[in-house]
Amino acid sequence: MMVLTLPDGKQLNAEASQTYSDVIAQHLPFLTKKALAVKVNGEEFDLSRTVDQSGNLEVLTFDSEEGKEVFWHSSAHVLAQAIKRIYPRAELTFGPVIKNGPGFFYYDIYLEDKISEDDLPRLEEEMQKIVQEKLPVSREVYERSKAIEEFKAMGENFKAQIIAEIPEGQTISVYKQGDFQDLCRGPHVPNTGSLGHFKLTAISGAYWKGDTANPQLQRIYGISFPDKKQLTAHLDLLEEAKRRDHRKIGRELDLFSFQEEGPGFPFYHNKGSILFNNLSAYIREQCTLRGYEEIRTPIMLSDELWVRSGHMANFKENMYFSTVDNRGFAIKPMNCPGSNLVYKTKMRSYRDLPLRQAELGTVHRHELSGVLHGLFRVRSFTQDDAHIYCTAEQLEDEIQGAIEFTTDVYKKFGFNEINTFIATRPEKAMGSDEVWEKATNGLINALTRKGLTYGIKEGEGAFYGPKIEFNVKDSIGRNWQLGTIQVDFSLPDRFELEYIAEDGKKHRPVMIHRAILGSLERFLGIIIEHYEGKFPLWIAPVQVRILTVTPAQEAYAQELKKIFLKAGIRSEADTSNEKIGYKIREWTSQKINYAVVIGAKEAEESKVALRKLGEQESETISVDEFISRLQSEIAG
RNA sequence: GCCCACAUAGCUCAGUCGGUAGAGCAUUUCCAUGGUAAGGAAAAGGUCACCAGUUCGAUUCUGGUUGUGGGCUCCA
Numbered sequence: 266m267m268v269l270t271l272p273d274g275k276q277l278n279a280e281a282s283q284t285y286s287d288v289i290a291q292h293l294p295f296l297t298k299k300a301l302a303v304k305v306n307g308e309e310f311d312l313s314r315t316v317d318q319s320g321n322l323e324v325l326t327f328d329s330e331e332g333k334e335v336f337w338h339s340s341a342h343v344l345a346q347a348i349k350r351i352y353p354r355a356e357l358t359f360g361p362v363i364k365n366g367p368g369f370f371y372y373d374i375y376l377e378d379k380i381s382e383d384d385l386p387r388l389e390e391e392m393q394k395i396v397q398e399k400l401p402v403s404r405e406v407y408e409r410s411k412a413i414e415e416f417k418a419m420g421e422n423f424k425a426q427i428i429a430e431i432p433e434g435q436t437i438s439v440y441k442q443g444d445f446q447d448l449c450r451g452p453h454v455p456n457t458g459s460l461g462h463f464k465l466t467a468i469s470g471a472y473w474k475g476d477t478a479n480p481q482l483q484r485i486y487g488i489s490f491p492d493k494k495q496l497t498a499h500l501d502l503l504e505e506a507k508r509r510d511h512r513k514i515g516r517e518l519d520l521f522s523f524q525e526e527g528p529g530f531p532f533y534h535n536k537g538s539i540l541f542n543n544l545s546a547y548i549r550e551q552c553t554l555r556g557y558e559e560i561r562t563p564i565m566l567s568d569e570l571w572v573r574s575g576h577m578a579n580f581k582e583n584m585y586f587s588t589v590d591n592r593g594f595a596i597k598p599m600n601c602p603g604s605n606l607v608y609k610t611k612m613r614s615y616r617d618l619p620l621r622q623a624e625l626g627t628v629h630r631h632e633l634s635g636v637l638h639g640l641f642r643v644r645s646f647t648q649d650d651a652h653i654y655c656t657a658e659q660l661e662d663e664i665q666g667a668i669e670f671t672t673d674v675y676k677k678f679g680f681n682e683i684n685t686f687i688a689t690r691p692e693k694a695m696g697s698d699e700v701w702e703k704a705t706n707g708l709i710n711a712l713t714r715k716g717l718t719y720g721i722k723e724g725e726g727a728f729y730g731p732k733i734e735f736n737v738k739d740s741i742g743r744n745w746q747l748g749t750i751q752v753d754f755s756l757p758d759r760f761e762l763e764y765i766a767e768d769g770k771k772h773r774p775v776m777i778h779r780a781i782l783g784s785l786e787r788f789l790g791i792i793i794e795h796y797e798g799k800f801p802l803w804i805a806p807v808q809v810r811i812l813t814v815t816p817a818q819e820a821y822a823q824e825l826k827k828i829f830l831k832a833g834i835r836s837e838a839d840t841s842n843e844k845i846g847y848k849i850r851e852w853t854s855q856k857i858n859y860a861v862v863i864g865a866k867e868a869e870e871s872k873v874a875l876r877k878l879g880e881q882e883s884e885t886i887s888v889d890e891f892i893s894r895l896q897s898e899i900a901g
Numbered sequence: 902g903c904c905c906a907c908a909u910a911g912c913u914c915a916g917u918c919g920g921u922a923g924a925g926c927a928u929u930u931c932c933a934u935g936g937u938a939a940g941g942a943a944a945a946g947g948u949c950a951c952c953a954g955u956u957c958g959a960u961u962c963u964g965g966u967u968g969u970g971g972g973c974u975c976c977a
Contacts (some may be wrong), residue, residue, distance in 0.1 A: 361976050371975095379905090427977050437977085448977050469972035470904035477903050477973085484972075516912075527970050548936075634902050815934050843939090852937035864936055876937065883937065893963080 267323035268306070271384070277315045286312040286455060289324060301327040301459060302335045302452040304815045307426045309403055310589045313453040313583060316564030334368075337362040338393075339454040340463060340489040341370040344657040346445035348485070351384075352376055357447060358423040358482055359472060360733070367467035368486030375423060375482050385465040388485070392463045399458030404451060407437045416448065422437060423473065424448050447695050461491040503516065505741055511793035512639040518798055519804070520806070521640065529637045531786055536806035537834070540767035541647075544785055545625055547677075548649045555670055557621040557651060562603025565626065568593035573759055574602040579728070583630045600626035601778060602755075604652040605760040605873070613764040618774060619663050620656035625785075626650050640790030647785045650808045653777040659753070660704070660775050664711040664733075667779045671735055672715075675747070678792060679801075681736035684744070685717050687726035688732045695729055695755045704752040705731045737763035739795040748781040748790065798856045799878060803899050811838040811873075812848040814864030821868040825888065832892045833899075853878065861891065 267279045269288065277292045285303045289296050289312070294798075306320040309331065325332035331849040340409050341360035348355050352374075360372035368661040407415075410429065416424040428448060430754050440449045442457055454460060473479035477546050484729035490496040490802060507513075515521045520537035523530070533541055547789050552559065565587065571577045576584065576598065585596040597603060604622050613620065628645045636642050668685075675683055687708055690701045712719050719733070726732055737753055756762075763771040782788035792800070802808055809829060811822045822838040829836040845862060852860045861873035862883065873891050876883035 361977055363975050365975080367972075373976095382906090424977075431977070435977095467971065468905085471973055472903080475974070481904065481907095486972085523969085528968065572927090632969090635902065635904090637969090812937085814936055817934080833913060842934090844935050845937055846935090847939055848937080853938060861939080863935065866936090874936080881937085 266318045267316050269316070269319065271319070271396060272323055273716055274395040276793075277322070281316060284313050284315050285322075288316060288345075293324065296324050299328075300324050301326055301332050301339075301454045301520075302530045302546065303332060309452045312455045313404065314401075334362045335452055335454060336460065336491070337370040337489060338449075340460055340487065341372050341391050341459075341462070342402075342440065342442065342445070342447055342449070342453065342456055343395050343460060343659070344372045344388070344465070344485060344487055345374070345447060346369070346395055346442065347376055347388050348372065348376075350362055350391055351388060352378060352380070354420075354582075354589065356421055356423050357577065358427075360447075366486065368465075369488045371484050371486040373471050373473075373482040375480060375483045380483055380485065382468055385485070389465055395443070395457050396460050397458075398443065399456055401456050402440055404444045404453070404454045405439050405441065407439050407895050409437055412437050412439065412448065415532070418793075430827065456488060460497040460623070461485055461490045462493045464496060466503075467640075467878065477749045502741060506794070508745070509741070509794040509797045511641075511790040514793050514798040515640070515790075520793070520808075523639075527634060528634065529642075531640060531643055531645070537789070539806040540789055540800070540804060540844065541785060542689075543806075544647075544782065544789065547804070548625065548674075549623075549773065551670065551674065552621075552623045552651070555621070555666065557623040559623050559625075560604065560607050562600060562607065562626065563597070563626060563628075565594045565596050566603065568595060569603050570606075573597045574756065575759060576602070576604075577816045583632070585629050585631055595628045597626070599698075600624050600627050600648060601756060601776075602760075603775075604650075605756060605762060608652075608654055608762055609760065613774075615764055615766045615772075618764060619653055619659050620665075620774075621651060623649075623651045633728065640786045640793075643784075643786050646787065648780050649782045649785060650780050651777070653779065654757075654764075654774040655777070656766075656772070657775055660777070661711050664707055664750060664752070664776055665714055667777065668715050668717070668733070669712055671748050671750070671779070671781045672717075675735070675737050675836060678795070680739070680795075681719075684736040684737040684738075685712055685713070685719040685723045687719050687733040688722040688734060689728075690726055690731060691724045691728060697884055700754055701731065704754070707752065708733050708750070721752045727751055729753045739791065740797075742811055745791050747783050747791075748779065749783070751778040752776075753778055780781075790888055800856075800858075800885060801859050801894070803901060805835070805858050807837050807855070807857050808895065808899075809834060809836040810838060810852045810855070811840075812852060812860055812862045813838070814862065816847050818863045818868050821863055825863070825873070828888060829892070832896065834892065834895050849876075859895070 268279060269277045269279055277288060279288045289300050300312060301313060302325045304323040304325055305318060327333055327334055344693065345357050345360055354376060356375040358373040358375060364815060382829050413425045414426045416428060420516055428437060438449065438451060439446055440451060440453050446556045465485055465487045469482040469484050471482050476538065488499060490499065499515050511681055515537065519534050520535060520540065521534055522532045524532060580598055582647050584598050587594045597804065626645055627645065629645045632642060632644050653663050672683055687705065689705060694701065712733065730752040732749050734746055735748045736746050738744055757773050766772045811825050813819060813822050817838045822840050826836055826838050838852065849860065856878060858878050860876045862876065863873060867873055867885065872887050874883045874885045874886050875891060
């Protein structure tokens with residue numbers, strides 16, 4: 266007799282001869298349909314397994330992350346089965362569940378025939394058929410040599426290789442469903458009928474084990490949901506994301522462009538430039554309020570500096586170089602070395618610390634051509650960077666201040682759901698364990714004191730110190746990684762940074778690198794998509810468009826423009842020879858916050874007919890009233 | 902950088918089975934003088950990304966270059 270404890274503390278008795286399906290059918294009938302697999306004492310099993318231990322039992326359904334993984338992993342198997350039915354010569358390789366990318370799962374196959382996007386509907390159909398066939402999924406444990414032999418006999422040479430590489434002592438399991446079998450750790454859903462609706466979302470090339478020297482594989486990405494409605498909802502979300510694509514909106518609203526002459530180097534048009542400047546001004550203002558000093562360091566600095574900073578050793582492939590007067594220079598890929606040179610221009614006292622040096626620094630990084638992507642991934646960008654020099658004792662307070670600063674800024678943009686991660690010591694790292702532990706604890710304590718929960722990204726810290734990463738969720742639920750706070754014990758050493766402490770002796774300060782928006786370019790791209798180009802008034806490049814009903818109001822329109830300019834309101838006038846309906850349409854498509862329509866009546870009485878973007882009604886008010894309303898809205 | 906796809910007017914896209922191209926929108930001009938999501942007409946606008954090759958002839962076929970898009974870590 267086994268005793269299983271559910272997450273809510275309820276206990277069930279089970280016979281050793283029973284399977285987990287039996288247990289669920291007997292004790293938890295409401296879960297019979299939804300159950301995909303079980304987790305017993307932290308380990309996941311198929312429902313068809315017999316109960317062989319007492320302990321904690323969790324029934325995995327699509328509602329949990331782990332349940333989704335099982336669902337998607339089984340979906341990948343169905344994809345593979347469909348591929349094998351249509352392309353019997355295809356050889357299977359890997360078919361994992363993924364966290365980011367164009368699908369929830371993919372399957373990499375080796376096949377000489379090219380599969381094209383046009384072939385995907387046929388595969389989807391076959392997958393749907395496999396679900397309707399309700400094939401039971403069974404698990405078998407194999408002995409290594411037998412498994413290799415069998416997969417080789419099936420022509421699955423990649424699978425045979427994978428099996429050969431499985432570490433000694435690990436169980437080799439094979440899952441079968443109908444005419445299909447695949448090597449897999451599992452667990453899987455009990456029956457292909459437990460799966461739902463599929464959509465194959467992308468097809469691309471990949472390499473065996475990600476190495477370009479290896480054979481080229483074809484990768485098919487897919488998504489799946491138990492419910493057709495959920496699938497439709499997700500496809501709608503993808504459509505929505507397409508509508509919000511910052512590259513498209515950037516062109517439509519005349520914000521920025523890219524030119525062949527500068528791949529990866531954005532050109533800001535006037536309106537994009539205003540947005541950029543507004544972001545910068547906001548960050549400057551906030552930095553000043555929080556006791557930061559602003560500096561500006563050169564774009565190009567001599568090679569020796571980059572040797573000293575370690576960038577030549579660690580970052581060279583991403584840097585641009587130049588030779589001037591027979592001396593080597595590098596264009597800065599980061600701002601920290603320049604900031605350190607400023608630090609060293611005078612003897613610093615402990616009374617100067619913490620010294621918070623901010624820089625809106627434009628850096629250049631040579632990214633691989635294939636990864637460039639609108640404003641999200643560029644080769645030249647401006648960071649809202651800052652370097653805080655402080656004593657070890659001040660570290661935690663400074664980190665806490667930086668956290669508060671960061672979350673305040675995100676909230677200003679309506680990013681209310683913020684997730685934080687701590688990236689810990691990587692394998693290759695500088696500094697003693699003790700120092701790392703202290704720094705990591707400093708980060709954890711600061712987060713805890715702010716009442717923030719955090720995830721751990723094991724081994725993902727920088728080589729010179731641990732970091733906090735901030736993630737935000739945008740208006741359509743997508744996650745973006747934005748700022749980081751990093752503790753650095755290495756650069757102060759390399760640059761021999763010092764301050765005179767109370768004891769009259771020289772000490773080494775600790776350095777914190779922090780960026781909130783990260784890259785202004787990327788951040789701008791994110792808020793374009795987040796707001797769908799409908800920026801809040803305070804940051805909008807154009808806040809009001811003046812629309813004349815007839816050309817007779819042109820003079821009044823120009824007068825209003827001047828008045829608005831003086832009042833600090835960004836406006837433009839549409840005095841074109843078009844009907845008002847046409848102008849309203851244009852104004853709407855430009856997503857400008859307000860329209861003021863002026864006809865003969867308004868011009869006569871110094872009034873405006875005000876209409877807000879997204880609203881149908883307009884309201885006639887005096888110019889003064891309009892200005893004071895806008896000013897108070899801008900002030901927030 | 903690698904793989905696949907794409908590159909035709911400012912934008913979105915047709916088209917040419919090899920005989921140098923077209924629409925809608927935008928632009929300009931004219932008419933209409935208008936009240937909250939497209940009034941009408943006309944004109945102008947292209948070395949069909951770039952460089953070679955094949956051909957009597959290439960925007961079209963072939964190769965290369967550049968740029969753009971989707972991928973290229975997830976692990977049986």
